[in-house]
Amino acid sequence: MLQKLRDKTSGWIATVILGLLIVPFAFVGIEQYLGQRTDNSVAKIDAPPTWWPSAPSFWPVSVFWQHDSIGIDEFRRAFEQERQRQRAQQGEAFDARAFESVDNKRAILDGLIDARVQQLSAQRDGMVVSDAMVRKAIQEVPAFQVDGKFDYTRYKLALASQVPAQNERQFEQVVRESLQQSMVVAGVAGSNFVTAAEMDRLLGLLGERRDASVLPLPPAVADTGAVSAAEIQKWYDGHATTYRAPEAVTIEFVEVNSATLPAPAPADEATLRQRYEQEKNRYTEAEQRLASHILVRVPEGADAAAQKAAEQKATQLAAQAKAPGADFAALARANSDDTGSQAVGGDLGWVSKGMMVGPFESALFAMKAGEISGPVKTEFGWHVIQLRDLKAGAQESFEQVRETLAREQAEADRERAASEFSSRLVDLTLKNPSSLAPAAREMNIPLQKLGPFSRSNAQGVAANPAVLRAAFSDNLIQDGTISDPIELEPGHSVLIRVTSHTPERALTLAQVRDQVIAAVRADRASKAARKDADALLARVKAGESLEAIAASRLLPPPQVLPNVPRGAPVPEASVAEAIFAVAAPAAGKVSVGQSQLADGRVVLFTVSKVTPGDVASMPPAQREMVQQQVAGFGGNDDVRALVSSMRKRVTVTVVERNL
Incomplete structure (x- = not known):
């Protein structure tokens, strides 16, 4: 049988047929193979090749498309950032449950997709962000400035304090990508204008x-006439949504308030001294060194010759800086490649340990006041360092900080006592989750009741947004169980149980x-x-x-x-x-x-x-400001239209299961 199969498939016609069949199966096989991999993207963005903008996505040539994606981690970071922003803005009114809605997730994802599509469009159009633009953008960030001027030390500290920490090159790349993404829309927004005739008409109307x-x-x-039964029924039927009783609940609850719990005994001397030893670094003023430097930057991936040339240049600069009467600041302004400190003569300000990269820090803290180092190699290049002054560290004694330690220990003891009290209470509720009464008796705290109340007329502890959300949550209503502790304020929490629930219902005509x-x-x-x-x-x-x-x-x-x-x-x-x-x-x-x-x-x-408004009476400066504002409104409309058009030129696939 195998021989017959071989004979039938050895002709040229069979070869051609097999060849034609291989092509689609090859693409299907590749797709199946790729499909087996774990998909960690929330959205995929596919753009046709620049040489065939109208290429259909189903055509085999789609392998030449440009592919990008938004990963789960990137989406989660954006989602959490928006969560923190809204929580800070809304305070107690923030509804965590509503924030987790699918519609809200899609809105945040749409913003990420718009940004990625803009960046993709800029890349395809060959838009490039220069180093000068990146430097200018970084130096204009208020968080990196002191008294309105860029401060390199503040810049380094800000990068180090991020989670995760970033080095300068990583942050510069983030800024570069952000600028590239915004170049097209910024250009469109800035290109909108308002003519003088349009402004005259607008100002005439406004004024x-x-x-x-x-x-x-x-x-x-007032109408005091009789109302017939037919009129009553017709009005009731036509306004049925008006005559409804809102959903209502009745709750029982217990409070745990650290302020009303018995105060723990004051800490003894041994406990305070132990705390002092454990937290001694808090009361130590770190040694600081006033430093300047000259950086000879070495490009990433530079060959040995470039590395050597940079080292030789740094050696020459070190020799010049050590020469009698040399002006280190002038040398830094003329030769340093550090854009952050060059303009201020290489001044880095007061530096503590942990602020600089390892080799730089080791060299600086091994120097004597007034000394200038030889070339020091770091990931950024070669440094010539000048130690201008130093401040020795100082340690506060136990006696100096005893009152602070006692106050902090008392607060910690109160919090621990409240936490232990709350833990015991929770343990008791877990033994009998259908009633708070046994736990309240065991812990000798009052069991309180509240209600019935609706979402619109809640009072007392129920007026707290977190308590209100819990009281009307499906879990507590359906199961009749006790809630987790709900914090009203630091050290003050409640546990609640829904004892009765009345769903929203229509009120009868009677x-x-x-x-x-x-x-x-x-x-x-x-x-x-x-x-x-x-x-x-x-x-x-x-x-x-x-x-x-x-x-x-x-x-x-x-x-x-x-x-x-x-x-x-x-x-x-x-x-x-x-x-x-x-x-x-x-x-x-x-x-x-x-x-x-x-x-x-x-x-x-x-x-x-x-x-009509007197157009001529408006001062030119004010007119120009209004004209810019109106143009800005129009520019924003143009940007929205542009981004919408960009979205239509790409294929966006949302991976719903990863949202």
Whole structure:
């Protein structure tokens, strides 16, 4: 059988057929092989080759596409950063459960995708960020400045304090990528402009003033007429969502407050001395050295010849710096490759141990005051170091810090006692998770009750957002178990249990009959008042003045409002908005309109004159500022349109399971 198979497949026709079959199977095989790997991406971005922008993604040539992705770690970092930002902004109102929603995750991911698409577009268009641009961006970061000027020491400390820590080259690469990403959109945003004619028209509208008269009508006359059963039923059926009882719960809870627990005994002398020995470094002022340096940078990947040349240059600079009368600062300004300290003569300020890379630090702390080192090699290149001054470290004695130690130990003891108390309480609740009463009796603390309450009328401890979220959580409602400790403030927490729950429900007509009757009557009164106002408005449109209308109804004369500016709350913002919404009156005529006050009363008004804003009265500097702001608004719209267009030119695949 195998021989027959070999004979059948040895002809040239069979060879061609097999060859054609191999091609698709090869691509399928590759895809299957790659598919077996663990996918650590949250989103994949695929861009067609620049030489075929319209290439379909299903075509085999897609292997030549440009592929990028957003990893789980990158997404998680962005997600946590946004979580911290919103928590700091919203405080106790921050809802951690709502933040974890899928919609919120997609919104954060969309921001990352937009940024990556912008960077990809800049790379494909050949946009390059120069070293000078990177340096300028870094030196303009306020966190790296002291008294408004870039400070190299502050810069190094800031990089070292990041988690994880970054060196200068890593941070420069981050800045470079960020600048590259923003180049296109920044250019588009900055290219928007507003013409002089557009500004004149806008300023004329913004500065427009109107002469108006307003006549508030009296409140609607209360309706006391009978309400039929049919009217009641119709209103109830049409406003069913209005007559609902909100979801409500009743809880029992216990409090653990370190301030009310018995105070622990004061710490003895031995405990305080032991704490002092353990934390001795806190009370030690580290030795500091005032240093300057000259850096001869060695490019990454430089060959031996370049390394040697840099070392020789550093040796020559060291010799010049050691020469009698030499000006080290001048040499640094003329020769140093350290952009952060070059302009200030190589000054690094006061340096403590741990602030500099190992070889630099070892050399600096082995020097004597006034000494200049020979070339010192680090990952950045060769350094010539000058030690200008030093401050010896100092150690505070136990007696000097005893009061601080005692206060801190007492606080620690209180926190530990509260923690142990809370732990014992939790252990007891775990033995009987369906009731707080046994644990409260065992720990001799009161068992308190609260409710029923809804999300909108919670009081006491239930008004705390964290307690409110727990009280209405599905777990506590469905299981009837006890919550974990919920912190109200440091050292003060509660444990709660939902004892009863009433879901949101429709109120029966019998329960709200009086409310429905009142609503029907209020609606009839409002409609009658509106109909009356419409009739009065028709009389004004027919040529009757507001004064005559007021006199016919024995109302106070209308209020005259000359030169009302746009946005003025006269008599209320809604009325002013309506005054500026009507068309400008013809010569000798008035424009007529009506609005409603917050208390429901109707206001009739007329506009007799419109005065455009005086464009020439705005100072040139202020006009320019407004013009830039308006252009900025338009630029932001252009950026959104551009990013949307960029998204359409790439294929984005979201890996939902990794969100």
